[in-house]
Amino acid sequence: MATPPPYFIDPSLVHLTIPNLPSTSTPKQSRALDIFKVFVGIFIILILIAILIALVIVARQSNQYDLRDSNEKIAKLQRESNENIARLQRESTENLAKLVQQQRIYTENKRLEHQQNLTTKYRFEDQLIASQKHEQDLKLAMQQLNQQINMEERRLQILLQEQQLTEQHRKEDISNANSNLLYAFIQETISTKEPLNQTIFQLKIESLVQRLDSHHKSLLIRFLYKMNYLNAQHSDSITLDLHGMNLKELDLDDMDINSGQVGLWLNYTQLYLPSTTLSNASFEQIYLNKANFSLSNMMGASFRWSHAIQ
Numbered sequence: 001m002a003t004p005p006p007y008f009i010d011p012s013l014v015h016l017t018i019p020n021l022p023s024t025s026t027p028k029q030s031r032a033l034d035i036f037k038v039f040v041g042i043f044i045i046l047i048l049i050a051i052l053i054a055l056v057i058v059a060r061q062s063n064q065y066d067l068r069d070s071n072e073k074i075a076k077l078q079r080e081s082n083e084n085i086a087r088l089q090r091e092s093t094e095n096l097a098k099l100v101q102q103q104r105i106y107t108e109n110k111r112l113e114h115q116q117n118l119t120t121k122y123r124f125e126d127q128l129i130a131s132q133k134h135e136q137d138l139k140l141a142m143q144q145l146n147q148q149i150n151m152e153e154r155r156l157q158i159l160l161q162e163q164q165l166t167e168q169h170r171k172e173d174i175s176n177a178n179s180n181l182l183y184a185f186i187q188e189t190i191s192t193k194e195p196l197n198q199t200i201f202q203l204k205i206e207s208l209v210q211r212l213d214s215h216h217k218s219l220l221i222r223f224l225y226k227m228n229y230l231n232a233q234h235s236d237s238i239t240l241d242l243h244g245m246n247l248k249e250l251d252l253d254d255m256d257i258n259s260g261q262v263g264l265w266l267n268y269t270q271l272y273l274p275s276t277t278l279s280n281a282s283f284e285q286i287y288l289n290k291a292n293f294s295l296s297n298m299m300g301a302s303f304r305w306s307h308a309i310q
Contacts, residue, residue: 178216181208186223198238205240214249221250221273230272243275248297250281 185208189196208220224230229240254266268283271291278293280300288308 174213175216178212181211182216182219182223185220189223189227196238201238202240205242206245209242209245209247214251217247218251221247222252225268225271231270239272242273246277247273248277248279248281250278253282253284253286 185204189201205220205224209217212220221230224240229238230242231239252266252268252271265285265287267287268291269287269289271288273296274292275295276293277297278301279297281298281302283301283303283306285305286303286307288303288306291308
């Protein structure tokens with residue numbers, strides 16, 4: 001409750017009306033009456049002054065009491081306000097600290113999340129780069145390997161061609177050498193006018209058979225048969241004994257093996273080849289009447305369309 005401000009009375013504003021006493025006839029009485037009036041006026045003035053002083057003192061005390069109460073209330077309100085302000089400051093500080101802590105945690109979580117995302121991104125990028133590099137390395141390795149394989153294949157092909165060419169040259173050289181040997185033997189045999197020494201002739205035949213291939217052996221046997229050296233019906237000529245000689249893959253027919261065409265019927269009547277190796281020999285479409293192959297190895301020999309009459 002608000003205390004009203006103290007009210008002060010200004011003595012100068014107080015007007016006192018003193019009644020006029022009735023005049024006396026005698027001066028002595030008038031003088032006494034005047035003195036009495038003066039005393040009464042003074043007394044009244046003193047009373048008024050006392051009342052005024054009392055009012056001032058009461059008002060001052062009342063003001064002091066009201067001021068003390070007001071000060072106490074103000075102090076109490078100030079204390080309560082300070083407490084509320086302190087409480088609000090504490091709450092604000094706590095809330096601010098919580099907000100700062102939450103913001104720090106949020107920022108840290110965001111930083112960790114960002115760092116984790118960056119780590120995941122970098123890891124994925126590294127894995128992708130590593131995978132691409134590995135794939136490129138594999139492609140490069142495969143290209144290099146293919147190049148090496150191609151180079152090796154070309155080298156092997158060239159080497160094989162060289163070997164084939166060398167082998168072909170070797171075979172051609174051997175064939176030419178065999179042809180030269182056979183040609184020289186045939187020329188020597190045909191041009192000889194003196195009777196042949198059977199022993200020397202037999203040794204030459206054996207030497208040629210050991211050195212010649214199957215093709216030239218076949219030509220040699222054909223020549224010897226035509227010269228009646230392997231024909232038992234001509235007793236006037238030398239009859240060679242090829243006992244134990246290797247005549248495998250001997251080819252006496254006129255068949256074209258590659259085209260399968262049938263050639264001429266050749267006559268090898270009384271062909272004399274006992275005790276020889278004739279494995280895989282070809283006697284197709286041949287007259288072999290009274291031919292002698294006794295004790296010969298005829299494994300794999302072919303006599304298709306041939307005639308053999310004993």
